[in-house]
Every structure is written in C-alpha cells, then in structure tokens.
Amino acid sequence: MITKDQEVIDICAQIKEIRSFCLDLEFITEERYIPELSLVQLSWRKIRSAEVNVVAIDPFEVSLEPVIDIINDPNIEMILHSGQADIALLHARFQAKPQRVIDTQIAAGFLGLGDQIGYGPLVEKVLDIKIDKSSQYTEWSKRPLDDEQIRYALDDVRYLPLLWDDLRSQLVQFDREQWVLDECNYLTDVWSQRIDAENMYTKVRGWASLNAKARGILQVIAAWRENESLYFNNPPGWLMNDRTLLELCRRSPSTIEGLFSIRGLGKRTVEKYGVHLLELTQEGENRHVPKPDNQSNTPRLGQSWPAILSGIVQARCREAALSPRFVATRNEIDLLIAWWISEKHDKEPDLRLLQGWRREIAGHDILLWLSGETSVVVDSSSAGIKIEYNQQ
Secondary structure (H helix, E strand, O other): OEOOHHHHHHHHHHHHHHOEEEEEEEEEOOOOOOOEEEEEEEEEEOOOOOOEEEEEEOOOOOOOHHHHHHHHOOOOEEEEOOOHHHHHHHHHHHOOOOOOEEEHHHHHHOOOOOOOOOHHHHHHHHHOOOOOOOOOOOOOOOOOOOHHHHHHHHHHHHOHHHHHHHHHHHHHHOOOHHHHHHHHHHHHHHHOOOOOHHHHHHHOOOHHHOOHHHHHHHHHHHHHHHHHHHHHOOOHHHHOOHHHHHHHHHHOOOOHHHHHOOOOOOHHHHHHHHHHHHHHHHHHHOOOOOOOOOOOOOOHHHOOHHHHHHHHHHHHHHHHOOOHHHOOOHHHHHHHHHHHHHOOOOOOOOOHHHOHHHHHHHHHHHHHHHOOOEEEEEOOOOOOEEEEEOOO
16 A cells, blocks of 8 residues: 555656556545545556556555546546546546546447446456455455455456457457547546536426425535535435425525425424525525426437437447447437427537437438338347338
C-alpha cells in the first residue's frame, strides 16, 4: 500500500514516460451523496518491458494531485473497465476530466463479447484467467486492509494491460479501434457532466405536472436541497424526498404550521430549515420556469414504430457482432420518428444513428423502411428478422 507522497510522485513520473496506465477505484456509496474514495489502484508496464507494475494508493494518507495530473494529461491514455462511476467520481471530487480513456467493457461490446460484461467474466473469456471476487463487498474505508483485500483490489488492474492488448488486436483486425476510441471519448464527456443546482428540478420525477407557480418554487428549493446535500455529502432524500418536495411546491405553505402539515417533512427539518424554506417558497413563486419541451415524444401515428426500428438495429448489430446500445438509443429512435412524421425531410436530424459507421450498420436500413422501400419480415436466422425490398 502506497502511503507516502514521494512514492506517488515517482510512480506518476514513470507513467508519464510510457504514456499509458490502468486505473480502478474502490469507494463507499452508502449514506453518501458523492462516493467516498477509499483506494486507488494503478498498473503500468515497465519501460522497455512487458512486465506489469501494480500498486494500491491510500488516498487517506497521500495527495492525489500527481495522479489527477496524469489523468488529465492529453498525452497519456488511461485504461479501465466499466469506468462510468470512476469517471463521475473523479470529476465530482477533483474536477478531473480524462482526455484519453479506453474502457475495456466498451471495447468488448464492439466485438460481440457481451453487452456490459463484467471485468472478471471478460478476463476469463479473453485471457482464460479466473479472478477471485470473494472480497468484492469490502468496507474499503476501514484500515488496515488485509492482504486478501489488497490482492483483490490489485487484480482489478493487474490484467488490464494484457486484456487491452488482446482486445485491441481484435479491433484492429475488424477495423473498429477508432470506433471504440470515439465512443470512449463521447461517453467520458457524458459521464463527466453534472447537472448544476439550478437545473436539478428537472431530475425530480413528476415536475412537469406542476403548474407555473409550483415549478418556480421547485426550481428554488431543489437547488437549495442540492447545495445542502453536496455540502454535507448526504443523499438529497435525507433532507427531503421527491414526493415531499413536490407536495411542498404544490401547497406552497406560508407559515411554519403549514410546513408541519406537509407529509414527509420531518419535525427536525422544519425546526432547522423552516424559516428559510418559507423564504425560498416566496422567492420561487415569482420565478418563471417554462413547461418542458415535449418534442421528443413520439407522435401517435408512429407509436408502434420504435419496436420495429429497434428490431432493425438489433438485427443488424447481431449480424455485425456489435452491442446495439452503441448504435442507437431509444431517444434517438423517437427523435428520428418525429422528424420523419413532420415531413420536413430536406434536412436530416443531427443524430449519431445517421452518421458514419452507424448509418452503414443500421441507419440506412431504417431510412429505407421509413420511406416504404423495404419491409421487415420474420426470419429463422440468428438475426430473427430480415429486410426485403418491396416490389415496384
């Protein structure tokens, strides 16, 4: 376990020379809004050698600034597996945004090795190495960690260099390496984003059903709840759950007694924040928050179409040994249908499904079906359906 700052500095200096490393994080999510980082595992190849170094760094004992520097360095690639939670944590805690991410789970999806396959099963499938996951549910913030826990943590990065070597060679063979790199960059941007406090009201389920006055109150109080939760690092529901928040906004009480009548708003919360909640309610009543834009909703005429278009995507992806989630999302399919029904076909919508290799895999076939040039028929092949041109 690395517990000295100079050791971290030396490790990161080596990584800067070879410009590649693997990363995994262990963290605790229970009773926290932003997970508590508890262990950082790194692996990298020795210079002019195939041998792999592996280390576990104790973030409670050292500064992670050198690690954040190499994560942010556009000249250094960072390899991980299923990195969404890791990247989100790095951004939330350190405002880090990796520049060159390679996610082996994404790479596996582009090779037909499974959609969102776990690290252990992928290592076993590709490298024929079975990883012991018995220490998976560990209280990583407790010290000391025993040898078995450390070994488990290090295994999460020990095989990543070899795993990426194998996956990369397959991707090159099928001319898909750039597809994976582009998708990793795209998803890194998505995972690094966090909704600002002023817009957190849009994450409250049912907000669109509120009237204009209640929407204004919701925007103000949801922003306050977000900031309080971040400050104390407690889940927002501890302060006030969404149902209670919506009821508060609907009823817009003007007195402390009115707050006590809101179901789910605890006595302690009212006693501590009551006066401020009344001030926020009054402030929100004067806010103008527009109704949500429903343009992405599928028009009634095309409500049966998403299943057909999704079937085309799935069939083509099965033939291409490719995970469908990388080709088209349900929202993209809905937007495409809405565009087609609008009959404004002079300019195609800006959807990834209609661009580059995605268009070749499935987008072109979808446009042909929408235009009536083809039909989708049942087929006994592994794809399940086939697309036939209609007779003129």
